[in-house]
Amino acid sequence: MTAAFEILAFAVSGFVAIAGALGMTTTMSMFRSGIFLMASFIGVAGLFILLAADLIGLLQIMMYIGGMLVMILFMVLVMHDPGGAMMAGMDMAPIERWFSAGLEPRKPRQGGHGDHGDHAVQHTDDDGHGSHEGHGGMDMSMVTPVRPAAAWLAIVVGTVLIGMLIWRPAWPVVGTLPDPDSAARVGHLLMEKYMIAFEGAGFLILIGIFGAVLLARPSTYPDDPSRSAKVAVDRKPEAIADDRIAPLAGRDRDHRAGDDGL
Amino acid sequence: MSVPLTPYLGVAAVLFAIGVYTVIAQRSAVMILMGVEVLLNAIGLNIIAFWRFTAPADYSAQIFAILVITVGAIEMAIGLAIVMLLYRQRQTAEIDSYADLKR
Amino acid sequence: MGVIVTAIAVLAALCGGAGLTSGLERLFVRPVWEPGPVHAADLRHPLDLPNADRWLLPAGPVVAFAGTALAMIVVPLGSGLIGRDLGIGAFYVIVVIDFVVLGLALAGWGANVPNTVEACYRIIAQLVAYVVPLGLAYVGVIMMARSLSTVAIVEAQRGLWFIVLQPLGFLLYLVTGLMQSYRAPFLEPFAVSIRGGVLGASGGWSALLWRIALAGVLFLVAAIGAVLYLGGPNGPVLPGWFWMTLKTYALMALMLGLGRLVRPLSTAEMLALSWKILTPVGLLNVLLVGGLILLGVRP
Numbered sequence: 073m074t075a076a077f078e079i080l081a082f083a084v085s086g087f088v089a090i091a092g093a094l095g096m097t098t099t100m101s102m103f104r105s106g107i108f109l110m111a112s113f114i115g116v117a118g119l120f121i122l123l124a125a126d127l128i129g130l131l132q133i134m135m136y137i138g139g140m141l142v143m144i145l146f147m148v149l150v151m152h153d154p155g156g157a158m159m160a161g162m163d164m165a166p167i168e169r170w171f172s173a174g175l176e177p178r179k180p181r182q183g184g185h186g187d188h189g190d191h192a193v194q195h196t197d198d199d200g201h202g203s204h205e206g207h208g209g210m211d212m213s214m215v216t217p218v219r220p221a222a223a224w225l226a227i228v229v230g231t232v233l234i235g236m237l238i239w240r241p242a243w244p245v246v247g248t249l250p251d252p253d254s255a256a257r258v259g260h261l262l263m264e265k266y267m268i269a270f271e272g273a274g275f276l277i278l279i280g281i282f283g284a285v286l287l288a289r290p291s292t293y294p295d296d297p298s299r300s301a302k303v304a305v306d307r308k309p310e311a312i313a314d315d316r317i318a319p320l321a322g323r324d325r326d327h328r329a330g331d332d333g334l
Numbered sequence: 335m336s337v338p339l340t341p342y343l344g345v346a347a348v349l350f351a352i353g354v355y356t357v358i359a360q361r362s363a364v365m366i367l368m369g370v371e372v373l374l375n376a377i378g379l380n381i382i383a384f385w386r387f388t389a390p391a392d393y394s395a396q397i398f399a400i401l402v403i404t405v406g407a408i409e410m411a412i413g414l415a416i417v418m419l420l421y422r423q424r425q426t427a428e429i430d431s432y433a434d435l436k437r
Numbered sequence: 438m439g440v441i442v443t444a445i446a447v448l449a450a451l452c453g454g455a456g457l458t459s460g461l462e463r464l465f466v467r468p469v470w471e472p473g474p475v476h477a478a479d480l481r482h483p484l485d486l487p488n489a490d491r492w493l494l495p496a497g498p499v500v501a502f503a504g505t506a507l508a509m510i511v512v513p514l515g516s517g518l519i520g521r522d523l524g525i526g527a528f529y530v531i532v533v534i535d536f537v538v539l540g541l542a543l544a545g546w547g548a549n550v551p552n553t554v555e556a557c558y559r560i561i562a563q564l565v566a567y568v569v570p571l572g573l574a575y576v577g578v579i580m581m582a583r584s585l586s587t588v589a590i591v592e593a594q595r596g597l598w599f600i601v602l603q604p605l606g607f608l609l610y611l612v613t614g615l616m617q618s619y620r621a622p623f624l625e626p627f628a629v630s631i632r633g634g635v636l637g638a639s640g641g642w643s644a645l646l647w648r649i650a651l652a653g654v655l656f657l658v659a660a661i662g663a664v665l666y667l668g669g670p671n672g673p674v675l676p677g678w679f680w681m682t683l684k685t686y687a688l689m690a691l692m693l694g695l696g697r698l699v700r701p702l703s704t705a706e707m708l709a710l711s712w713k714i715l716t717p718v719g720l721l722n723v724l725l726v727g728g729l730i731l732l733g734v735r736p
Contacts, residue, residue: 082341090352094352125396126524146414218358230347230350234347243339
């Protein structure tokens with residue numbers, strides 16, 4: 073690997089990592105925010121691979137592509153405006169405008185459909201309460217009022233950390249190259265020296281799965297409102313094509329009658 | 335190793351700062367979970383960078399990076415389950431509306 | 438210079454493989470069946486979607502195509518015919534094929550049409566369904582080959598193919614491979630009821646890229662299956678690339694044919710199948726392979 077290529081790869085990966093994290097926290101669209109976070113993780117994975125830890129880098133990509141996509145599903149489920157369409161027209165700071173570029177501003181419809189707000193998954197959830205259109209008058213902003221203070225705090229934290237780095241740059245750097253076959257080395261360490269930690273992590277994951285399933289199960293108390301909120305499967309799913317969003321443009325794509333279901 | 339250690343640590347520091355901002359400034363619980371992921375990721379980058387430059391013969395650092403990723407995944411799973419539960423009860427994922435849990 | 442030649446060769450191999458794949462797939466599609474990923478898409482006219490996300494929608498097919506091209510690098514097509522022999526090749530393949538899922542999700546959301554957004558949700562649910570059993574189907578082979586490198590896995594099968602020692606793992610790979618490539622019983626994200634999902638909202642160059650990427654996924658799944666369980670390019674008399682091609686397309690025909698024997702499953706049924714049957718079967722397979730290794734059975 074030549075020096076110029078390594079510097080270029082570092083610059084690209086570092087830029088993707090930082091720009092992704094910035095975009096995650098400033099964009100108006102929840103979906104984009106998840107995608108930006110994924111980009112940030114992939115950038116960090118690129119840095120891992122540059123640092124000769126290719127196994128960890130690939131592991132990171134695998135974990136977070138799946139993890140972030142699932143997280144996006146949850147965001148779409150619980151957010152009022154996952155596509156950011158309602159907020160795209162509001163006044164934004166320059167950085168927010170930049171990361172939200174291309175979002176179509178759209179007013180909430182008369183029928184109450186936001187951007188992607190009407191899906192079979194959400195239907196049972198919306199039964200009986202104000203549904204999404206009930207929030208019309210409330211503050212839709214994604215950030216808390218303490219945002220300026222938080223921004224200043226983050227700038228201070230970053231400046232202090234980088235200042236400390238510049239102030240004390242003399243780490244005892246060793247010049248040797250690590251073993252290229254890191255998978256074998258990591259495997260031996262996992263199964264020998266760190267076996268307790270490894271098995272402990274596995275056990276932790278198992279407990280985590282149990283805990284998540286237990287928490288996410290509908291409650292069994294008869295008067296609990298969450299009892300009616302079964303989200304997994306609709307008994308009779310709402311036909312998707314009946315959404316009152318404008319039909320597709322283009323030729324022969326607007327025959328929408330008579331094809332609900334297989 | 336034409337890129338020295340300090341730039342890697344600098345990237346990690348910036349990521350950490352962004353994570354701090356996200357955790358404090360965002361309103362929804364899911365975004366806060368994502369901020370925590372960024373924080374964990376900055377820590378993982380630090381671990382790997384120090385491993386590569388100060389102790390490349392000892393692979394323990396990679397084990398710790400794997401553990402950090404594992405903990406991040408579990409945190410996300412449990413956090414999302416709790417958010418789902420609260421969402422079903424209160425129909426919102428905004429942290430401020432959970433304030434009565436403090437009592 | 439060598440890198441550029443390798444890249445062009447890998448891309449050519451991917452396009453050729455994808456072309457042959459779609460030719461083979463045509464034999465397994467009847468008009469009454471769900472077409473799945475060979476759903477009609479207009480290659481000639483670009484489509485104008487009024488509410489589409491200008492960045493996410495075009496990013497989808499590019500990301501998916503890049504994922505298949507990256508995965509193609511470590512597939513050994515013959516002795517010496519490999520883009521790059523990575524030390525962690527098998528794991529690398531699992532990881533980069535995930536980019537196809539990412540691309541489908543990006544385009545599905547970005548098109549901003551109810552059908553494609555539904556397809557995006559189904560794609561993500563299907564990822565959750567197949568990823569664990571797929572990993573378990575790889576693990577048995579990796580345990581016996583004692584290496585993650587695809588070349589080393591092929592070398593380990595010089596005496597005996599792993600399909601003989603791990604028939605359970607092979608069956609598991611057939612099912613999860615079909616899930617991973619969205620073919621016959623697992624074609625919910627491309628169902629006719631949502632008008633082909635992402636494919637229904639693509640046109641022009643993006644439809645072409647989707648064609649290559651989706652055929653490429655099936656090609657990659659079959660090629661990796663041939664490498665993992667059928668000895669890859671190993672074979673008597675004839676050259677390695679011939680055996681590799683033969684095994685890949687035979688395995689593909691077997692998968693497509695078996696898949697058409699079952700009615701298409703919904704995403705919920707897929708998840709149930711994955712977590713209730715495939716994952717325990719995968720764990721059992723790992724246990725059996727471990728027992729065989731302890732008994733000293735080696736190819």
